Amino acid sequence: MHMADALISPAVGAGMWAATTGIALFSIKKIQDMENHKVPLMAVMGAFVFAAQMINFSIPGTGSSGHLGGGLLLAILLGPYAAFLTMASVLIIQALFFADGGLLALGCNIFNLGFYSCFIIYPLIYRLIVNKKPSTSRLFTGTLIAAVIGLQLGAFSVVLETVVSGRTELPFSTFVMLMQPIHLAIGIVEGLVTASIVAFVWQARPEIIEHTDSAGRLSGSRVLAAFALAAILTGGVLSWFASTRPDGLEWTIAKVSGKEQLESNGTVHKILAAVQEKVSFLPDYALKTSPDSTAAEQAQQWPAVNGGTSVAGLIGGVMTLLLAGLAGFGIMYLKKLRKAKVLID
Numbered sequence: 001m002h003m004a005d006a007l008i009s010p011a012v013g014a015g016m017w018a019a020t021t022g023i024a025l026f027s028i029k030k031i032q033d034m035e036n037h038k039v040p041l042m043a044v045m046g047a048f049v050f051a052a053q054m055i056n057f058s059i060p061g062t063g064s065s066g067h068l069g070g071g072l073l074l075a076i077l078l079g080p081y082a083a084f085l086t087m088a089s090v091l092i093i094q095a096l097f098f099a100d101g102g103l104l105a106l107g108c109n110i111f112n113l114g115f116y117s118c119f120i121i122y123p124l125i126y127r128l129i130v131n132k133k134p135s136t137s138r139l140f141t142g143t144l145i146a147a148v149i150g151l152q153l154g155a156f157s158v159v160l161e162t163v164v165s166g167r168t169e170l171p172f173s174t175f176v177m178l179m180q181p182i183h184l185a186i187g188i189v190e191g192l193v194t195a196s197i198v199a200f201v202w203q204a205r206p207e208i209i210e211h212t213d214s215a216g217r218l219s220g221s222r223v224l225a226a227f228a229l230a231a232i233l234t235g236g237v238l239s240w241f242a243s244t245r246p247d248g249l250e251w252t253i254a255k256v257s258g259k260e261q262l263e264s265n266g267t268v269h270k271i272l273a274a275v276q277e278k279v280s281f282l283p284d285y286a287l288k289t290s291p292d293s294t295a296a297e298q299a300q301q302w303p304a305v306n307g308g309t310s311v312a313g314l315i316g317g318v319m320t321l322l323l324a325g326l327a328g329f330g331i332m333y334l335k336k337l338r339k340a341k342v343l344i345d
Helices: 010-031 036-052 071-078 080-098 106-130 136-164 172-204 206-210 222-236 248-257 267-279 293-300 307-344
Strands: 057-059 064-066
Touching (some): 010 080, 010 136, 010 267, 010 307, 036 080, 036 307, 064 172, 064 248, 071 080, 071 106, 071 172, 071 206, 106 136, 136 248, 172 206, 172 222, 222 307
Antiparallel strands (some): 057 064
16 A cells, blocks of 8 residues: 555655655654563564565455555554564665665655554554454454554555545545455454464564563563574565565555556656656665566466566665664664753752
């Protein structure tokens, strides 16, 4: 559900950038109360979500596909503030270096995939169902329902942002009638996958789910090692098996407009497209090659056993790990400075 720049106007893009920046600053302020030992988990989970988003799964009978959003999973394991910043790290790396989602639309994408899951769905749906006494059944039910509703809100937000931007090729009624059902199906799959991951963490380290400190430092723990290994295998190998079908948003746009992708000739769009083309050294998670028929045929093969895809998955995972980790450690450093100032005063 990564929006391209062509879907939105500069005004909407700027507005969503401002909103997302405000939420990020609020999260940085709140996250300063986070325990230091959660920073490694924040970094590793960022790498895992990056790799997981590379795996598109087919939606039977539709010709479409979907992928794990990851916002709810991050919120459950990290809490809403660290989760939002981690999701922002994932999407920033994807947009800048892999041309996945536009630079103008980056604020929209962070908001749609991060805000709803972290600040609406996690506290108001998931926590309400799970309550203060997690159990296997409550965790499964809460995660599944929360994932479905979260993706519905994100999909509806895409529709609103596009319509407000004045894309007449995508009329509201037709667009929303296709976006919501296809993302309902994607949300169910995401809910089942997320629930399975949460169940694993619940069995291995229940204090992570409960957000308590009973186990002390998390570095070197079974959960960290498991997610790190999963990120490596997913980005390096399982990415070969991603569906070649268009994702839910691309599929809907094609159905509504009759075009595989929309274009925009605006000055801002052109400038940002040029910047993205120069910065993204692994566009579409593959090595840059000259366009030819062989490359096009390989892109449609399944499984797409491709060294370039593996390189992209591994490099992207490392870059996201570093960005999310640096964000976490930077915030912890600010916390130390704040404490030192209090002591001095």
